[in-house]
Amino acid sequence: MDWKKKDGAQIVVNLHLRTSLGTNGGVIGYEGIALDITERKRAEEALRSLSRQLLELQEAERRRLARELHDEIGQALAALKINLQTAQRTASLYASRLRDSIGIVDTIMEQVRDLCLTLHPPQLDDLGLAAILEWYVDRQAQRAGLVAHVAMDPCEPRPSPAIETACLRVVQEALTNITRHAQARRVWVELRSQHRILHLRIRDDGIGFDSEAARQQAARGMSMGLLGMEERVRLVSGQLEIRATPGRGTEIRVDFPLHHQAAAPQ
């Protein structure tokens, strides 16, 4: 609560009050302690701002690296592959070696594509969230041997880049967790836009987990995944809820208010 000091300065206080009762049981007054927590609040805000700045920097760097990888290294590899294929047509003597070389280029190109996707898929900026999530979930599910059920609303108007990035990061983290730990067979990913709220739901039919224990582990610094997800969502004013029960799968529910257009991680 906000208070004003005698000198006019605004302070934030934490107020603990209790009623004093008279001998007949009636209220005769209140006693309590007001703790000036202005400095603590300021420090918390500074920390939040720092955390946002760090995420912004990290996202900008990832985007730059992904562009570089895609535009320069990816294209150079494509050129190399075309040249090898051309040579293969003419130099039958080296055909098998050239075929191997083309195989190596294919592997590197696939790795570059994966890196771009993890860093910041260039397609996100061009195509928007729904298209990239659908493609991403299908691709990752296929690799992990999962059956994916994807339902996407076209998001109009487009959410801010900060919200799009936060959604993608949540889905990436969730799919990584599902693949590593959940022993799931199916995964459901839904993106709905209703009443200016963007709803993201990720559900699996895996073994679930004890979400409270996981959160405590995260708070002790043992796992940053869950905390990182929560922090990203909170920085764009979203809310994240994890419903997990051992043996009964996991559901991650995230809601983002769409009016939030603050300059945040892109």
Next chain:
Amino acid sequence: MKPIRVLLADDHALVRAGIRMLLQQIAGVEIVAEASDGREALGLIKNARPDILIMDIAMAGLNGLEATARVTREFPQVRVIMLSMYTTPDYVVQALRAGAAGYLVKDAATA
């Protein structure tokens, strides 16, 4: 038989050189001009009179999608084949909607 006239547009010189080499091996195909972005390609069409424009989807300046829409409007006799690094289906749809006759992923195997 009259050769197929090809205009090649890609902002990556290495890729352009690779495709040029590949096409030069095919009898009946003639590369009549090269461009490094959509605007340059559009400017060259009138004089080079290509049958086919092979063009990268993502280029600085006028990108491949915007250029395709203009080419199919202004030079309907020219067939555009979109070159791309992307396999995301939405790009294919966008390219076809812009009027491209085909979509070719750059690291596709040669026939």
